[in-house]
Amino acid sequence: MKINQKNKENNKYHFFFGNLANPLRVEIITLLKKKEMSVTELGKAINVEQSKLSHALANLRRCNLVKTKREGKQIIYSLNKKTLLPILEIIDNHSTLNCGGNCAECKIQH
């Protein structure tokens, strides 16, 4: 396929949403929306293998969807609020105003 400007745009959206379209990554984002957390705290809250958690965090971090800072021996993860809060708000509003979070497409995911 010839890569024109339109396809480049499509790829950008595809990769962005592709990075988020994963239950574990969504769970991480939902938790970090409430407060910043260390890997240990995330691990306790999510109950998933450490390697899977690390992998998911690395994916999110590469795209700067989550940020890290060091506090002593701990790495603390926080949400890139500037990007993700508006997106999450738009999705919440869409759900309320349009499909009620209850359409066939949304339901499949539950």
Ligand SMILES: [Zn+2]
């Ligand atoms: Zn829906």
